[in-house]
Amino acid sequence: MMDQSKKNKITSDLLKPIGITKTFHIWMGFLTLSLAVCLYAYMFQLDKGLVVTGLRDYVSWGMYISNFVFFVATSLIGMLISAVLGLSGVKWASPLARIAEIIALAFAAVAGLVIVSDMGHPERLLNVFMYGRLQSPIVWDVTVVTVYVLISALLLYIPLIPDFKICHEKLVDIPKPLRNIYKLLSLNWKGTEDQEKLLKKSVWILSILIIPVALAIHTVTSWLFASTSRVGWDSTIFGPYFVTGAFVSGTAAVIIAMFFYRNSYKLQDYITELHFDKMGKLLVLVSLVYLYFNLNEFMVPGYKMKKFDATHLHALFAGRYAIMFWLVQIVGLILPILFLLFGKMRKPLPMTVIAVAVLLGAWFKRYIIVVPTMEHPYLPIQNVPMNFKFYTPTLIETFVSLAPFILVLMIITILSKVVPIIPIQETIEHHEESK
Amino acid sequence: MCEKEDNSKNKSRREFLQNIGIIGLGSVLAGSAIFAGFNYDRKKTNAQRIKVLTAENELLEIDKNDTTKVARFKAENLTFLQKRGREGIKGKRWVMVVDLSKCRNARKCMSACQNAHHLRPEQHHINVLKMQESKGTPPFYMAKPCQHCDNPPCVAVCPVDATFKRPDGIVLIDNERCIGCRFCIAACPYSARVFNWAEPLNSEEDKDLTYDVELNVPQRKGTISKCLFSADRLREGKMPYCVSACPNGVYYFGDENEDAVTNGTTKETVRFSKLLEDNAGYRLMPELGTEPRVYYLPAKNRTSPYEDKDKPEASEHLDSSHA
Known part of the structure; x- marks a missing residue:
């Protein structure tokens, strides 16, 4: 049995971030202000119509849809870390499971809002449920994303039950109503053997359930494109191409979150250099798989250079999108793989810098998947103004696209202030086991 | 107890x-x-x-x-028009033939269409394109309306059944239902669809009109618009706006069930199957399996030459480095 003082230290360390501080006020104030600016931009779009964006009849999907794909992609990490690694008994990943679930939940929930910002008639959203046609991939997407958000929320909540009990017991300084909320959320947890068993079993079932659902959300998202016959989208590997790409951006997001949580909440003893080292290796692995899919996606049509493929690939390799394309592939994928092969680079600071590059690359990669294809339809674009032929996002559009990022930051900040982001109960158990 | x-x-x-x-x-x-x-x-x-x-x-x-009066249905009642618009015209299978050898790029079809459907100058239900299939092959003018595919990709992807295929072959859109997701634009390989990005051209004048699915007027901000084969005119027994407006005899329009199409300019009615057979009729991108209801006759023995000034624009699309 572990001595009580050690147990107390773990508990107090992990409970320390909970509670409102001055920094929290400043940070949330800044986020709220920025969100207000973005919402103003969206109100403007609602009033004037989507004409305030750079979208037109030929490139009719742009930054919003790229953003949507990026958010769905990043949310997939919850499944990789808590389910795949959890089920295969990888011990080092368990302290990170909650961070991964928070990211999954935040990104998936916000993804639903991103798609609304792209709609010409957002007030008709309910039509999707009233008149929904099962043949449409959009209906599949709405269904699986909703299910994923629900399961992710459960996967976040259920392992939290014992910790809510601890919160209720130990957080004596907080107002009584808040303490009672913790009590309510702990569902009368007593830590009996039956309860432990039930909790383990629920988490186990959810972990299994979330794997096909997570695969489905991003496969279906890829089908929004692959179900058309457009050049650049008409691909049979789009499902796995998107899913593997999702793991890259999600892993990068978790690394960045780890870095900021660790430093601002003084969690150096719990999110250790070992965790960064392992996450770095994971990032190399998923990036290599993604690189392999990239090779297939561009090399195969690039070798044949069929008439319409040629126009599209030319724009990517040497034309209008060349700089973005090569930056994404080299700085966002190949260089990170090479750097992270060295142990020195898998230290917190350098790796966070690399993860930022990977995450930025991942965002622009979605842009490169969505936009250039729409600029290259089968029939020529004629008898329309110049801005119909080439897409450039507007300032309004950029602000509206920033809003979901601000929302995600708000969600992960607030969650980290109300729940322990490192599982307390589990950490104590691990220490006991390792003795 | x-x-x-x-x-x-x-x-x-x-x-x-x-x-x-x-x-x-x-x-x-x-x-x-x-x-x-x-x-x-x-x-x-x-x-x-x-x-x-x-x-x-x-x-x-x-x-x-x-009798008990339940509701008063005027001819211009929205629900009635929506229902009628979905049912189509019984017993017909509308079909269009575009004779490219007669097209002189007069663009009367485009303006007649834009007037009828209250479209902005850059919105085309029908667009006359300057085409060239490959380097070294001759350019030609090609009018391109919606192809009213029998296997329409746009209808397949619509999440709310706002765009639909009628029994008489026409693909229409109900802009009272449309959520503005633009999946249909992404799915259409013929770039046949347009979107009302801003307040439509005549929105002030049209605001008291009852929406007619078969005319798609009034146009509505945030919804799709597209060629309707002038379903409203067909109901009156008239030819589509573009077909009637053409001064050069490019368009034939008619009913596949009767195997007869009528030229919009000369009013001459011919056998549809024979017209295709005699002139090597074809359809656009048949390899996609969309089964269009618009047929083309190749630009053979043109009635007027393709103009030199239009040549660069036709070849622009072929140059892969242009993008």
């Missing part, structure tokens, strides 16, 4: 009295209803018989007193 029995006795007595009351009231009501019924029937004998046209197109003769 004893108290409980007492209670139940009391209860049954109360129930009995209640039941008597209900039965009594019921008989009075029933009696008066029968009396009213007799009275009503006596009055009815000298009422007139009237003719009623049902929704199934049956003419019935009934007693005027038997």
Whole structure:
């Protein structure tokens, strides 16, 4: 049995971030202000119509849809870390499971809002449920994303039950109503053997359930494109191409979150250099798989250079999108793989810098998947103004696209202030086991 | 125990009295209803018989007193127009033939269409393109309306059934249903669809009009618009706007079931199958399996040459480095 003082230290360390501080006020104030600016931009779009964006009849999907794909992609990490690694008994990943679930939940929930910002008639959203046609991939997407958000929320909540009990017991300084909320959320947890068993079993079932659902959300998202016959989208590997790409951006997001949580909440003893080292290796692995899919996606049509493929690939390799394309592939994928092969680079600071590059690359990669294809339809674009032929996002559009990022930051900040982001109960158990 | 029995006795007595009351009231009501019924029937004998046209197109003769007004359906009622717009015109399979050898790029089709559907100058339901298939092959003018595919990718992807395929072959859009997701634009390989990015051209003048699915007017901000094969004109037995407007005899339009198409300019009616057979008719991108209802006759023995000034634009699309 572990001595009580050690147990107390773990508990107090992990409970320390909970509670409102001055920094929290400043940070949330800044986020709220920025969100207000973005919402103003969206109100403007609602009033004037989507004409305030750079979208037109030929490139009719742009930054919003790229953003949507990026958010769905990043949310997939919850499944990789808590389910795949959890089920295969990888011990080092368990302290990170909650961070991964928070990211999954935040990104998936916000993804639903991103798609609304792209709609010409957002007030008709309910039509999707009233008149929904099962043949449409959009209906599949709405269904699986909703299910994923629900399961992710459960996967976040259920392992939290014992910790809510601890919160209720130990957080004596907080107002009584808040303490009672913790009590309510702990569902009368007593830590009996039956309860432990039930909790383990629920988490186990959810972990299994979330794997096909997570695969489905991003496969279906890829089908929004692959179900058309457009050049650049008409691909049979789009499902796995998107899913593997999702793991890259999600892993990068978790690394960045780890870095900021660790430093601002003084969690150096719990999110250790070992965790960064392992996450770095994971990032190399998923990036290599993604690189392999990239090779297939561009090399195969690039070798044949069929008439319409040629126009599209030319724009990517040497034309209008060349700089973005090569930056994404080299700085966002190949260089990170090479750097992270060295142990020195898998230290917190350098790796966070690399993860930022990977995450930025991942965002622009979605842009490169969505936009250039729409600029290259089968029939020529004629008898329309110049801005119909080439897409450039507007300032309004950029602000509206920033809003979901601000929302995600708000969600992960607030969650980290109300729940322990490192599982307390589990950490104590691990220490006991390792003795 | 004893108290409980007492209670139940009391209860049954109360129930009995209640039941008597209900039965009594019921008989009075029933009696008066029968009396009213007799009275009503006596009055009815000298009422007139009237003719009623049902929704199934049956003419019935009934007693005027038997009718109850449910709603007043004017011809321009929205629900009626939406229903009629989805049903299409019975027994028809509309088809269009575009004879490229006669097209001189007059663009009268484009302006007639834009006027009819209240479109902005950059919005095309029908667009005359300067085409060239590959380097070294001759350029030609090609009018391109919606292809009204029998296997329409746009209809397949629509999440809310706002765009639909009618039994008479026409693909329409209901802009009262459309959510503006633009998946149909992404799915259409012929770039046939346009979107109302801003407030439509005539939104002020049109605001009191009832929306007609078969004309797609008034246009609505945030929804799709597209070629309708002028479904409103077909209902009146007229040719589509573009077909009638063409001065050069490019368009034939008609019913595949009758195997007959009529030229919009010369009004000459010919066998549809023979027209295709004699002139090597073809369809756009048949390899995609979309089964268009628009057929093309190649630009052979042109009635006028392709203009030199239009050559660069035709070849622009071929140059892969252009992008």
